Ligand SMILES: Cc1cc2nc3c(=O)[nH]c(=O)nc-3n(C[C@H](O)[C@H](O)[C@H](O)COP(=O)(O)O)c2cc1C
Ligand code: SF4
């Protein structure tokens with residue numbers, strides 16, 4: 001019996017993985033088709049794999065029309081074919097990564113709990129069950145793990161605050177709103193390795209004394225929602241969640257909640273409001289969620305990637321995790337290469353890798369083949385970088401030195417056809433569309449920003465000073481980082497690409 | 509709280525029954541509205557009143573939530589709902605042109621509904637390595653083209 005792997009990841013399906021699986025099923029009798037998760041090498045999707053001599057060989061990107069030829073070449077025996085990629089693990093893009101959170105990406109059916117356990121996926125949770133809660137928190141502090149959702153707050157410190165609260169109930173709230181353009185790592189975890197996220201949340205619960213967890217998933221991710229629900233049911237059925245986890249006497253339950261289309265609900269207090277069934281209006285801080293969060297209970301709010309990093313930290317130890325990276329940027333970061341890039345996908349690497357390595361060596365330059373012009377780092381609230389910044393090390397502090405931020409690790413590449421004035425205008429437009437409306441600098445400022453940008457683009461250079469003032473007002477006066485960071489893309493575009501804001505360039 | 513719904517609900521269109529599945533808990537309001545909309549296509553005034561009653565909320569509170577979230581509809585969408593991503597990654601590979609061309613082909617303005625298609629802008633579908641991205645009735649597309657989108661609409665709404 002031959003086994004063929006075809007990813008079930010929604011990005012792979014978006015370019016025909018289901019059709020490929022169906023065509024394979026028709027063409028090959030006596031074959032098991034396993035729908036594995038994606039390796040995150042999206043330009044190769046659908047990436048079909050077979051095992052020959054204990055090694056997984058890849059073929060891609062495969063279309064349903066290629067199946068006849070592949071079968072003729074006896075691809076399941078490793079037969080030669082123009083789409084043959086050789087051993088998947090040896091593809092440089094993958095071989096050069098340091099995959100921890102994504103160690104299991106693409107290996108098996110994401111809902112195959114036996115395969116997950118056999119691969120050591122529950123070692124971290126098992127160790128946590130046998131560890132004193134304070135020692136779990138200490139392990140996370142030692143790891144130096146910082147929040148991967150955008151703000152980069154040390155996870156261990158947050159956990160410690162929640163652990164120290166004396167409250168009848170505490171909650172773990174996983175932020176799976178992943179609204180940033182250019183990011184898809186949370187989606188890949190939830191669709192591709194949901195048990196790791198669940199284990200991370202359970203460990204967080206054990207550490208701080210919370211028995212309930214919520215996963216807030218954006219509605220744009222229907223596959224992630226379905227997979228998480230099924231994974232929770234499987235873990236509960238096997239006794240890894242519930243009232244008495246594997247006979248330990250410790251309890252942890254998980255609930256999936258859907259978003260309903262609102263970027264701001266990724267902001268943690270807005271997410272808490274939404275989880276309470278309300279309008280996602282940002283709460284004033286203090287109190288911080290760690291003290292009074294969901295339903296007033298002390299709440300750990302962490303991003304998917306933060307929580308998914310925890311099982312590996314518990315299994316291998318905080319010090320081993322902290323050994324990778326640099327300065328205060330410890331461990332690995334799943335970078336996401338997106339937009340106009342030849343080889344878009346997921347690159348998990350230690351902090352300190354340069355933007356050039358990511359865009360040129362991993363990404364292979366632009367998809368269009370035209371010269372690189374700009375990259376937006378860290379989502380719609382992140383700044384733009386130009387070619388002069390390509391040697392920048394990707395660390396929290398390295399980026400901050402240039403008024404840039406890592407955000408959720410998304411890197412969106414643009415070629416020389418990009419109109420940076422249009423992108424700056426879009427930053428204001430996006431803020432106007434997605435503002436929660438609670439404070440004036442953001443609600444009104446964003447609308448004014450679009451108007452001023454339109455006039456500037458039409459040639460009225462006096463608008464520059466108005467835009468500068470507006471940016472200052474939004475930075476200083478906004479209640480949250482939505483309004484407060486929208487000036488990042490605007491100012492960096494104005495600073496690095498001034499020509500795009502001169503009408504003459506457009507006329508010429 | 510562990511007894512709250514975690515599995516996909518059946519296609520019930522009775523707001524009170526859906527609310528009951530969530531034990532009439534006000535924090536489940538968004539889930540209830542999403543379930544109802546999935547089953548019935550839109551949330552009517554009568555639904556709004558029934559849900560408010562079930563959850564012991566004011567109508568203003570339910571209305572406030574309805575108006576906050578982009579996904580929630582007071583009027584039904586067309587049989588084919590086309591979402592085109594306007595996020596930066598998709599813009600880097602021509603999303604704005606895709607929006608214009610799709611609207612032109614389908615004869616619908618962005619944000620509007622015809623008897624065949626509703627066309628909406630969204631901001632990131634998590635498919636940014638295969639930009640531009642679009643979604644038709646929940647089916648994600650990568651490196652989306654006008655032809656592919658129009659074909660999908662035709663499949664649902666007839667050519
Ligand atoms: C406008 C806005 C949107 C945000 N969106 C997200 C998001 O989609 N996912 C996320 O994890 N954090 C997001 N954040 C950051 C959260 O507020 C918060 O810092 C984070 O969830 C904490 O988890 P972490 O420490 O693990 O990163 C957003 C913040 C702002 C201001
Ligand atoms: S800055 Fe914008 S999103 Fe944040 S609270 Fe103010 S209005 Fe809401």
Ligand code: FES
Pocket residue numbers: 180181182183593594595596597598631632633634635636639640641
């Ligand atoms: S920006 Fe379009 S899918 Fe992410």
